[in-house]
Amino acid sequence: MNRRTVLKNLALVIGGAVLLPSCVGKDGTSYVKLKHVNIDEDGQRLIADMAETIIPKTTTPGAKDLNLPAFVLLMIDDCYDNKRQEAFVAGMKAFTAKIKNEHGKEFGDLGTKTRETILMAIEKPPVTKTKPQKNIPPDPITNFYWGVKGQTVFGYTNSQYFMTKEIVYELVPGRYIVHYPVSKLKLKTA
Amino acid sequence: MSENTYDAIVIGSGISGGWAAKELAEKGLKTIMLERGRNIEHIKDYVNATKDPWEFPHRGGRTQEMIKDYPVLKRDYPLNETNLDYWASDKDSPYTEVKRFDWFRGYHVGGRSLMWGRQSYRWADIDFEANLKDGIGTDWPIRYKDIAPWYSYVEKFAGISGNKDHLAILPDGDFMPPMEMNVVEKDLSKRLMEYYKNQRAMIIGRTANITVPHNNRTNCQYRNKCWLGCPFGAYFSTQSATLPAAMATGNLKVRPWSIVTRILYDKDTKKAKGVEVLDAETNKTYEYYAKIIFLNASALNSAWILMNSATDIWPGGLGSSSGELGHNVMDHHLGVGAGGTVEGYEDKYYFGRRANGIYIPRYRNLNGEKRDYIRGFGYQGSAGRENWSRDIAELNIGGAFKDALTEPGVWSMGMGGFGETLPYHENKITLDKTRKDKWGLNILSFDVEVKDNEKKMRIDMANDAKEMLEAAGVKNVHSFSTDGVLGRGIHEMGTARMGRDPKSSVLNEWNQVWDAKNVFVTDGAAMASSACQNPSLTYMALTARAAAHAVEELKKGNV
Numbered sequence: 195m196n197r198r199t200v201l202k203n204l205a206l207v208i209g210g211a212v213l214l215p216s217c218v219g220k221d222g223t224s225y226v227k228l229k230h231v232n233i234d235e236d237g238q239r240l241i242a243d244m245a246e247t248i249i250p251k252t253t254t255p256g257a258k259d260l261n262l263p264a265f266v267l268l269m270i271d272d273c274y275d276n277k278r279q280e281a282f283v284a285g286m287k288a289f290t291a292k293i294k295n296e297h298g299k300e301f302g303d304l305g306t307k308t309r310e311t312i313l314m315a316i317e318k319p320p321v322t323k324t325k326p327q328k329n330i331p332p333d334p335i336t337n338f339y340w341g342v343k344g345q346t347v348f349g350y351t352n353s354q355y356f357m358t359k360e361i362v363y364e365l366v367p368g369r370y371i372v373h374y375p376v377s378k379l380k381l382k383t384a
Numbered sequence: 385m386s387e388n389t390y391d392a393i394v395i396g397s398g399i400s401g402g403w404a405a406k407e408l409a410e411k412g413l414k415t416i417m418l419e420r421g422r423n424i425e426h427i428k429d430y431v432n433a434t435k436d437p438w439e440f441p442h443r444g445g446r447t448q449e450m451i452k453d454y455p456v457l458k459r460d461y462p463l464n465e466t467n468l469d470y471w472a473s474d475k476d477s478p479y480t481e482v483k484r485f486d487w488f489r490g491y492h493v494g495g496r497s498l499m500w501g502r503q504s505y506r507w508a509d510i511d512f513e514a515n516l517k518d519g520i521g522t523d524w525p526i527r528y529k530d531i532a533p534w535y536s537y538v539e540k541f542a543g544i545s546g547n548k549d550h551l552a553i554l555p556d557g558d559f560m561p562p563m564e565m566n567v568v569e570k571d572l573s574k575r576l577m578e579y580y581k582n583q584r585a586m587i588i589g590r591t592a593n594i595t596v597p598h599n600n601r602t603n604c605q606y607r608n609k610c611w612l613g614c615p616f617g618a619y620f621s622t623q624s625a626t627l628p629a630a631m632a633t634g635n636l637k638v639r640p641w642s643i644v645t646r647i648l649y650d651k652d653t654k655k656a657k658g659v660e661v662l663d664a665e666t667n668k669t670y671e672y673y674a675k676i677i678f679l680n681a682s683a684l685n686s687a688w689i690l691m692n693s694a695t696d697i698w699p700g701g702l703g704s705s706s707g708e709l710g711h712n713v714m715d716h717h718l719g720v721g722a723g724g725t726v727e728g729y730e731d732k733y734y735f736g737r738r739a740n741g742i743y744i745p746r747y748r749n750l751n752g753e754k755r756d757y758i759r760g761f762g763y764q765g766s767a768g769r770e771n772w773s774r775d776i777a778e779l780n781i782g783g784a785f786k787d788a789l790t791e792p793g794v795w796s797m798g799m800g801g802f803g804e805t806l807p808y809h810e811n812k813i814t815l816d817k818t819r820k821d822k823w824g825l826n827i828l829s830f831d832v833e834v835k836d837n838e839k840k841m842r843i844d845m846a847n848d849a850k851e852m853l854e855a856a857g858v859k860n861v862h863s864f865s866t867d868g869v870l871g872r873g874i875h876e877m878g879t880a881r882m883g884r885d886p887k888s889s890v891l892n893e894w895n896q897v898w899d900a901k902n903v904f905v906t907d908g909a910a911m912a913s914s915a916c917q918n919p920s921l922t923y924m925a926l927t928a929r930a931a932a933h934a935v936e937e938l939k940k941g942n943v
Contacts, residue, residue, distance in 0.1 A: 230448070247781060247782070248781045248782070248785070249785075249786050250782060250783055250786065252783040252786065254786070256786075268441065268442070269442060269445070272441075272442060272447040272448065272449070273442060273445050273446065273447050273448065274448070275448055275451075310781060310782055313781050314780065314781060317780045317781070343781075347789065348443065349443070350786075350789065351771065351789055352437045352438055352443045353438055354436065354438045356789075356790075357436070357437065357438065360789075360790050361790055362735075365434065365436055365607065366605050366607055367605065367606040367607065367735060367736035367737060368605045368606065368736070369606060369735070369736050370563060370564060370606045370734065370735070370736035370737075370738045371734060371735040371736060372564045372565070372566050372567060372570075372734055373567065373732070373734075374732075374733045374734050374735040375731060375732070375733065376730065376731050376732065376733045376791075376792060377731070378733075378735075379733055379790070379791075379792060380790050380791075382790075
């Protein structure tokens with residue numbers, strides 16, 4: 195296997211096919227160059243930290259391991275229209291300001307428990323859908339949160355890692371089995 | 385001239401064009417199939433068919449750039465990154481909408497046979513008799529008995545999987561083994577039939593996916609990615625079925641990038657002598673000649689070619705003498721139905737992605753029932769398990785949430801109606817001589833809408849769906865209803881209808897243009913009514929029937 199193939203496979207394994215050009219920011223981590231929406235390094239870091247809070251690294255990879263923050267940004271950049279992008283950025287700014295105001299720190303510098311509590315508060319009242327919401331909710335922060343969560347979860351459940359390591363997925367099932375017990379759906383047993 | 389002369393010309397390469405080419409070539413006619421778009425080679429050109437979901441940059445979604453480039457396609461599900469190349473460019477081929485009409489086109493070899501929904505249902509006598517009985521439009525010049533042997537003929541070759549359900553409204557066909565309903569669908573079907581005392585049925589869909597190997601085609605692999613092109617050739621398409629058979633005869637030539645601009649009419653013989661072709665790549669014009677011409681450019685474009693073939697004898701276009709050419713545009717009106725959740729079955733799941741669903745055949749206005757509208761509708765739908773979602777706060781984010789995402793969610797059942805649209809003379813397409821497409825050709829203008837009969841039917845379509853799901857035990861049932869814009873069914877029909885009288889129809893009982901008997905139109909344009917079943921199987925049967933007749937007539941020297 196030559197180096198190029200190795201790199202290509204590696205890129206796929208880490209959650210894959212995000213082909214956005216990236217650049218190195220002031221703290222040494224890489225940031226995504228966006229074409230249509232202005233989300234700066236701080237914003238990108240916030241989104242990554244939120245994604246990691248939603249899908250954290252446990253015994254299995256988390257959002258950052260799977261490159262999900264870049265996927266979230268790609269979807270916001272390419273698939274949201276101007277209005278939704280503006281609402282997203284406005285919500286991001288409001289959220290950043292609120293966290294600074296209430297905690298005196300950036301979101302990513304807070305402990306896991308605090309970060310979870312903050313996001314859980316936005317969840318209420320519980321919304322059943324995990325997919326991106328069609329209608330923009332009136333509250334900018336809630337809207338921003340659901341944008342990040344929706345795309346993070348969408349990216350996670352459609353990632354190569356999830357589909358090949360967590361659940362039973364076959365590109366070519368070859369058969370349709372009507373009686374298939376739920377217990378056989380997961381690759382890992384709890 | 386001789387090298388451009390064939391026995392037969394087939395215009396279009398979709399479901400009906402592919403059938404015409406196969407039948408004519410197999411009967412020994414030197415045939416050329418003219419396709420306006422590019423070639424798509426079976427398997428090799430299905431570039432996205434073997435990709436995994438994570439290989440699509442937006443996981444199958446649509447970008448703003450795509451939305452900008454496809455102002456029509458964006459109106460419904462076809463616009464997504466998985467098979468964008470299979471849809472015609474709205475920018476290159478615009479059309480005028482006096483009233484909104486959603487026109488989703490496939491301009492390439494295979495046409496929409498590559499992206500079609502594959503549901504394949506026979507019509508019954510009640511469908512062929514409806515116009516006469518209701519005094520609407522023109523009487524179909526054929527009845528079920530005329531087309532039944534041709535349904536069998538095309539079913540056996542195409543490979544239609546289905547169950548023999550013994551329903552008068554939906555005649556059984558020559559089926560391959562049916563696909564299976566999942567556990568929830570089976571129970572809902574049973575409860576529904578009990579509740580309605582067998583007056584309504586929920587059956588497994590009859591689909592042009594083969595369930596056993598057939599003619600060098602591999603049976604369905606339950607990928608449910610048919611619209612990307614099937615590397616196994618498991619669903620019927622021009623590429624998987626009719627084209628290889630036609631090519632095997634050595635009698636067929638396929639010419640992509642060939643826009644037929646008009647049919648050349650010879651006023652001395654009162655027949656067509658050939659067609660004019662604009663090469664879509666070079667913009668050069670060619671003429672091709674043949675004894676018979678099959679027009680299979682899809683309902684609206686077949687009408688466009690006929691209208692564009694105006695002469696001093698037929699100023700409204702070839703086949704315009706009845707005044708019906710381009711009129712009576714039909715589709716199936718849809719976007720109405722209901723859905724809900726099903727309790728229980730939590731330990732049950734299914735494996736494989738079935739490229740098929742359930743079907744509820746028409747039950748309205750039968751056996752003496754009279755609603756405040758005529759005709760009827762059927763439903764298509766399916767039950768499945770949703771992704772994980774629970775209203776448990778601790779499970780909304782974090783490690784436990786991540787683990788929970790591997791669990792399936794609740795069972796849900798949804799279904800949507802397909803309603804019959806009546807043939808209205810005033811629902812029409814015309815040539816818009818003020819606007820041109822990329823190739824400098826006049827484009828079509830649409831003036832088509834659903835009317836009172838369809839609107840009343842849609843009320844039943846929403847209410848019945850809710851009532852039936854609730855009767856079957858589905859919970860949290862919500863019905864939905866959209867605006868009923870036509871075109872979205874992607875079942876365009878009626879613009880060159882068959883009939884018994886040249887004064888009220890464009891085609892005779894053999895799909896021959898009354899005004900030029902060696903021109904056969906066997907796509908959706910030929911339909912005198914729309915029924916509510918998916919129409920492609922009927923196009924196949926009409927095409928095979930017309931091709932057999934054409935060759936007989938050719939031998940007799942009648943065309």
